[in-house]
Amino acid sequence: MKKTDFDIEGMETAWCPGCGDHAILSALKASLDNLGLTPGKLVMVSGIGQAAKIPQYFNTNYFNGLHGRALPAAVAIKASNPELTVVAESGDGDMYGEGGNHFIHTIRRNPDITNIVHNNMVYGLTKGQASPTSRRGFVTPVQVSGVMSEPFNPLAVAISLDVSFVARAFIGDQQRTSEIIEAAIKHRGYALVDIFQPCPSFNKQNTYKWFRENTYYLEDSFDSSERLAALGKAFQTDRLPLGIFYRNEKPTFTDNLRIKTPGYRKIVDFKRLNGLISSLAS
Amino acid sequence: MKKTDFDIEGMETAWCPGCGDHAILSALKASLDNLGLTPGKLVMVSGIGQAAKIPQYFNTNYFNGLHGRALPAAVAIKASNPELTVVAESGDGDMYGEGGNHFIHTIRRNPDITNIVHNNMVYGLTKGQASPTSRRGFVTPVQVSGVMSEPFNPLAVAISLDVSFVARAFIGDQQRTSEIIEAAIKHRGYALVDIFQPCPSFNKQNTYKWFRENTYYLEDSFDSSERLAALGKAFQTDRLPLGIFYRNEKPTFTDNLRIKTPGYRKIVDFKRLNGLISSLAS
Amino acid sequence: MTFSLPKKGPDISIVICGEAGQGIQTLESLLTRTAKLSGYHVFSTKEYMSRVRGGSNSTSIRISPERVYAAVDRIDLLIPLTAASAERIKDRITADTLIIGERKFVSEALSRSSGEFIDIPFTETAKKLGRSIYSNQVVLGLVASLLALDINILKAKLRAEFEDKGSEIVDINIKAAHAGYSLYEGLIKDDKVISEIKKAGEATGDVPEEVKGEIVISGAEAVGLGAIAGGCDFIAAYPMSPSTGVLTFLAKHAEEFGIVAEQCEDEIAGINMAIGAWYAGGRALASTSGGGFALMEEGVSLAAMIESPVVVHIAQRPGPATGLPTRTEQGDLELALYSGHGEFPRIILAPGSAAEAFYLTQKAFNLADRYQCPVFILTDQYLMDTVTNTTPFDTGGLEVERHIVKTEEGYKRYALTDSGLSPRGIPGNGRGLVMVDSDEHDEDGRITEDLSVRTTMVDKRLRRLTLIKEDIVEPTLIGDKDAKTVLVGWGSTLGVVREALTSINSEDILFVHIAQPYPLHQKVLELVEGAGRFLVIEGNATGQLARLIKLETGREADGKILKYNGLQFTVEEVEERIGEVL
Amino acid sequence: MTFSLPKKGPDISIVICGEAGQGIQTLESLLTRTAKLSGYHVFSTKEYMSRVRGGSNSTSIRISPERVYAAVDRIDLLIPLTAASAERIKDRITADTLIIGERKFVSEALSRSSGEFIDIPFTETAKKLGRSIYSNQVVLGLVASLLALDINILKAKLRAEFEDKGSEIVDINIKAAHAGYSLYEGLIKDDKVISEIKKAGEATGDVPEEVKGEIVISGAEAVGLGAIAGGCDFIAAYPMSPSTGVLTFLAKHAEEFGIVAEQCEDEIAGINMAIGAWYAGGRALASTSGGGFALMEEGVSLAAMIESPVVVHIAQRPGPATGLPTRTEQGDLELALYSGHGEFPRIILAPGSAAEAFYLTQKAFNLADRYQCPVFILTDQYLMDTVTNTTPFDTGGLEVERHIVKTEEGYKRYALTDSGLSPRGIPGNGRGLVMVDSDEHDEDGRITEDLSVRTTMVDKRLRRLTLIKEDIVEPTLIGDKDAKTVLVGWGSTLGVVREALTSINSEDILFVHIAQPYPLHQKVLELVEGAGRFLVIEGNATGQLARLIKLETGREADGKILKYNGLQFTVEEVEERIGEVL
Numbered sequence A, B: 001m002k003k004t005d006f007d008i009e010g011m012e013t014a015w016c017p018g019c020g021d022h023a024i025l026s027a028l029k030a031s032l033d034n035l036g037l038t039p040g041k042l043v044m045v046s047g048i049g050q051a052a053k054i055p056q057y058f059n060t061n062y063f064n065g066l067h068g069r070a071l072p073a074a075v076a077i078k079a080s081n082p083e084l085t086v087v088a089e090s091g092d093g094d095m096y097g098e099g100g101n102h103f104i105h106t107i108r109r110n111p112d113i114t115n116i117v118h119n120n121m122v123y124g125l126t127k128g129q130a131s132p133t134s135r136r137g138f139v140t141p142v143q144v145s146g147v148m149s150e151p152f153n154p155l156a157v158a159i160s161l162d163v164s165f166v167a168r169a170f171i172g173d174q175q176r177t178s179e180i181i182e183a184a185i186k187h188r189g190y191a192l193v194d195i196f197q198p199c200p201s202f203n204k205q206n207t208y209k210w211f212r213e214n215t216y217y218l219e220d221s222f223d224s225s226e227r228l229a230a231l232g233k234a235f236q237t238d239r240l241p242l243g244i245f246y247r248n249e250k251p252t253f254t255d256n257l258r259i260k261t262p263g264y265r266k267i268v269d270f271k272r273l274n275g276l277i278s279s280l281a282s
Numbered sequence C, D: 001m002t003f004s005l006p007k008k009g010p011d012i013s014i015v016i017c018g019e020a021g022q023g024i025q026t027l028e029s030l031l032t033r034t035a036k037l038s039g040y041h042v043f044s045t046k047e048y049m050s051r052v053r054g055g056s057n058s059t060s061i062r063i064s065p066e067r068v069y070a071a072v073d074r075i076d077l078l079i080p081l082t083a084a085s086a087e088r089i090k091d092r093i094t095a096d097t098l099i100i101g102e103r104k105f106v107s108e109a110l111s112r113s114s115g116e117f118i119d120i121p122f123t124e125t126a127k128k129l130g131r132s133i134y135s136n137q138v139v140l141g142l143v144a145s146l147l148a149l150d151i152n153i154l155k156a157k158l159r160a161e162f163e164d165k166g167s168e169i170v171d172i173n174i175k176a177a178h179a180g181y182s183l184y185e186g187l188i189k190d191d192k193v194i195s196e197i198k199k200a201g202e203a204t205g206d207v208p209e210e211v212k213g214e215i216v217i218s219g220a221e222a223v224g225l226g227a228i229a230g231g232c233d234f235i236a237a238y239p240m241s242p243s244t245g246v247l248t249f250l251a252k253h254a255e256e257f258g259i260v261a262e263q264c265e266d267e268i269a270g271i272n273m274a275i276g277a278w279y280a281g282g283r284a285l286a287s288t289s290g291g292g293f294a295l296m297e298e299g300v301s302l303a304a305m306i307e308s309p310v311v312v313h314i315a316q317r318p319g320p321a322t323g324l325p326t327r328t329e330q331g332d333l334e335l336a337l338y339s340g341h342g343e344f345p346r347i348i349l350a351p352g353s354a355a356e357a358f359y360l361t362q363k364a365f366n367l368a369d370r371y372q373c374p375v376f377i378l379t380d381q382y383l384m385d386t387v388t389n390t391t392p393f394d395t396g397g398l399e400v401e402r403h404i405v406k407t408e409e410g411y412k413r414y415a416l417t418d419s420g421l422s423p424r425g426i427p428g429n430g431r432g433l434v435m436v437d438s439d440e441h442d443e444d445g446r447i448t449e450d451l452s453v454r455t456t457m458v459d460k461r462l463r464r465l466t467l468i469k470e471d472i473v474e475p476t477l478i479g480d481k482d483a484k485t486v487l488v489g490w491g492s493t494l495g496v497v498r499e500a501l502t503s504i505n506s507e508d509i510l511f512v513h514i515a516q517p518y519p520l521h522q523k524v525l526e527l528v529e530g531a532g533r534f535l536v537i538e539g540n541a542t543g544q545l546a547r548l549i550k551l552e553t554g555r556e557a558d559g560k561i562l563k564y565n566g567l568q569f570t571v572e573e574v575e576e577r578i579g580e581v582l
Ligand SMILES: Cc1ncc(C[n+]2csc(CCOP(=O)(O)OP(=O)(O)O)c2C)c(N)n1
Pocket: A048, A049, A050, A051, A052, A067, A090, A091, A092, A093, A094, A095, A098, A118, A120, A122, A123, A124, A125, A126, A131, D238, D239, D240, D241, D267, D291, D292, D295, D322
């Protein structure tokens, strides 16, 4: 593996052997490196979970916040300092379960951040309960008769909210995953990358093999500007498409706010404030 | 107006004159009456807001809970006593803003409840801030330069989650609204009815007139079993379709749980419990 | 017989009551500002129902030659705009009350219980000018005339208010006010009523220039201005009464001052955004009320763990749950004090006036930055909605203290220090990396399971409390320092107790007003410990400050003056209640 | 020289350490259960990292002829399964420690600091039988042989454990255990080690039938069983260590007992579902840890306002924020005590053992139903994960008390009564309607802005505290009631203090264990007030119970024994720390 500025010498992860998270780490580092990003100008924001530990393995700025709450922090970090590249990354439970409300409303705001979700269809860190994306019938110590709820379809929900960018990857293919992440980071606006990630410890159903057999890449001819077509693809569950489903350039949160200066360089305009105070005298 | 069992003699509402909420109250009473439901077997569940005051004007059981939290309570009420008819009703801010996470996950569970949302595209009770469904450019005391976020599209999100039933109504047409509500309550499973409701006090943009001019009923030929077609309709924003967009019968939360007895009639099987305790001795 | 106003005291207490949507707020705003510009001290407070139209609301306005700090029970002049609203406050009507208004709003019983009822056809008068909605301006004109307010100032105010509705509307409004003026002249002519109220300084013959130069401001505006002065550049809030005024104030001035005013999807997003903003170098405010704050507690704990500054404004209202959304209470002191899981230092401020609201909010941002901990500002509906004149806030001595460092290579966000404070870096500012983690972490900010590091970090975080305790806002003492009875209060009761004590005029009571309930200033503890009798006054049902003081001093209050019906104490009430517990 | 075990005390303390995923838990479970069935008392506790594979975890198991209540520091026998995990606990290894294991896991330094190191090729032995993963069973066999456990019981346990993997696997596992047995026989033959541990009753010559009939249970299982016995028919939870065990236990038995076990989208849904379920006549439990509970506080306030029963289990772990997710702490007492905005009564229980966890959880549901208020059960990671043998829970006297009424026409949910309790109806049960409202409401349950009703309702809600105070769980007193020193603790420290005091054998100390921290029992207050010296022991950094006692008695603790590194106190530590503060 190529060395990058984001590597930490001698770093060991807390992930299980064979976990897809390792490859996501490599893929992301490769993407960042390819894009010429530097550790000092990047902030990784995450929640809590196995996936959410990823910033700990990066030589970069990070904000490892609360379970489910990466997105609001990421939105504010970007707004307070638009010069930073912000990647919000967590697990499927974190982003779509506990963090579901932030997920839908962050898409609406369209901040210029990249949102990477390690979708292993299970709660890893808490030892194997169903996640919102777990498929029907998946048996766990809590879902003893198998999952009965409709699986959460993050891509479909994102597209239904007219998301700016949405893609799905499978970390079994590190190269393509890295390319998709690159495209997402390059994209101006909110970009979601849902990455299928096998969890050999707790998800014995959706394994590398399963994903390999049940996914395929969107055809080159696929037009990612077509919302309904994108949805059609997102709805497909017999075989799950991979690639960039939908792109839709539009003004970002910071564009709308017209913010440019990082917060810590702002100076309070006391003169103007005095004027405002005085105006209350009349 | 026909009298119903749900009326309260001499009741006065706290709503503004001309508010669409008055007509929703009447429409809902008519629907319940037509369906032959009785006050004792109905529970109205709501959150907080102008819309959420609706149970107060009913002669029935109600659970007027927290802002944004009607759905979890409603799900549990139905699960704890499947004999009750449960209607969860609140405003757009309540259901799609504060309550957004419950909205998406309740749809996934498919409890047999009816979810009515008074969609006035504004926060009424707190005096006129944007709601998730406020349209771009809507100016408020908080959104001083107008709303910039993508409006939340509840129908599209619901359909993307393969909701069991979803409809939109406009309370300018009380009769049809009542019919739609009836269909929703009759439907086995989670049924969403998003009702366009003018708020003359704070939404001067989306008025009765505006809604009348910008809505139309889905054609009789429209096939509500077609998910993508339903989405196509949900995406339409130039003219907003009304009617039942999508229906999809599937097992409900209580079906899955196989619950029948109301909680308060359950008897703890102490014999079995003793057996379980003893089993820990071996 | 001529009814002469006021019967008691040098000031006149005017109550206007009606329903939501009748424009009472505009009336109040125009009246207080015109009165102040005419040389009166003003004080106004409102109570209203949680609805948008209808119901019964009232605004109590005091117009006074002397500075006024609080609301009184007494009504000198009542102007009812609906019958129901007049009925609702009937207990406050006495023989000293003059009611001016339309017959249909004043029942027989009501007028009988008053000193005098003068039937004035406000609506009719307005209708003659065009539409009944101008009747408020007729009222305004009448009152202005009664108080001898400057008609030109009133006209200017009306012009400013209605400007954007076109000159025609402006003219009619002014005409309506003129009509009101004439109505009062008619009353004078008929020997019906005479007002003897003086302007500030009038007794001494001075021109009340000082008052005229003062600002008229609500608590919500004062918090908003304080935030701007504190360098606030981000407000993350979800609308919630009675805190919304701060959000709208900052939203209104967001562009001017480079503030991001973001309405969040929920309060959880609010606090997490606020913390994210601080991390990236901003100075963010989360603003809410008790119920919304309850949702933020995990976030408070996050701020504590990552040693992030954060300022949270909690505008209190009566709970539990939704409670009384538009009313006042001081019920969330303990909620803030023990908020968030785990153990960590915090600071709680509780301004007692608009001026304190301004200066303490400003200070809150510096304290948060200095001590890298959550700072809570506890206000309440009463303070938020109360409007008074006050000396213009002096921004001269104020500074936006940024306690941040430009990082070097190898920067450690949680470097161990004697004080427990580690220099705070900002990503992108310097060559270091800024790593923060909600898990237990080492000096670098990386997750750890080293249990001795755990202990070290807990101690480090808690150690800052020592520093915080050296930097506490002093209590305000009113009365004789050696008085036998020490009465302690906090937050919004400052003004009302101040006035009540002036009336009681007892040399035996020292009022200790606490603007920083946590940590408590040593002086408070000493005064309580040394007191002959120790009393507390609080707007809640269980005496939360009393408990906190007991925790610090071991001393139980000898008497508690509590109120929890949703309204602030009035001056008369405090006088009476003090009498009861003395 | 022969190493004889144990060096101290009648019991043997075995520590098995390794990494996550090595099956230490199965080993622990098989060993403790076999030991108990063979006539030993057992106690085991674990500490582990927040990860799924790798890292360093350890399980401390005591096997004893007498009842054991807590973990000790002392290690009589260490069996390391990785080098790193052995290194991590090196401070606990002394000359009294025997290490049995593979050379590669035991550094020179480590073996030198121990009393003896015996190199046993567990993995090699297992490999010979097929695969290295059977090595745990070799360990098990060796230990079983050392403790003279009944080989047939062990075989039966292994069979039950591996049954569903097929008879072949069962056989190999049994063979591996046999191999372990032989290994120990070899050690005996070589005069390497000899165990002198006795079984329960062996000294007296009795057969330890009583122990054999006891149950072996974890705190999590005890809470789960208590919930079932309390009539719990709904658990609404979001997974969160260390509370998840209760959710999985109830999920496992959901169908048998007609329980809805719902994994919620978040904790807010959890508490609101729980309240909804109670409203509809269910008996719901919300279960979480501190951070999740912080999110539930608005919901707690809702329960208070609508006077809904609700039971919330909080399994504590070190905070703030994510803190140390898999460790223990008693840091959330004040969080629970002051949770939720507004003022209202509540009940807090804190079991000190598996038995208390069972009986108090059962009681929690009845208390919630009786007093219509939130009842919190505070446990912690230590209690959840601790496994002991205990007398089978006696369900004989237990009752599911349903305090509900069949409603009549005109039923008022909030009918005013002297006690403050209004008969609770259920929708659909009777002819009345059940209306509950998070706003302030009248007796019917309809929203009100009548401010005198407000006061009445606040008083009504708070009045129930008087009743609650008459019905408090008595403290457990250990020691001489007239002892000069009163040591007070709560929750999970019960066992460890009990044992430490037995060792100290001081007549001067009375231990007061509180299983209901709020409201505090009068007896606790009296004992504290009358104490010569008043000490507290708590697993947190600031002494939260001490503060609560100060609040009630005005008395400051003379000494605090605190610990907050994420681990429970050990017996030796308590002995020592008591010595320090005495
Ligand atoms: C408020 C809160 N609730 C619950 C938890 C416990 N928790 C930690 S990680 C996790 C789920 C992890 O699942 P996912 O996000 O899918 O990540 P994975 O471990 O699968 O990568 C949960 C429930 C928590 N830390 N905080």
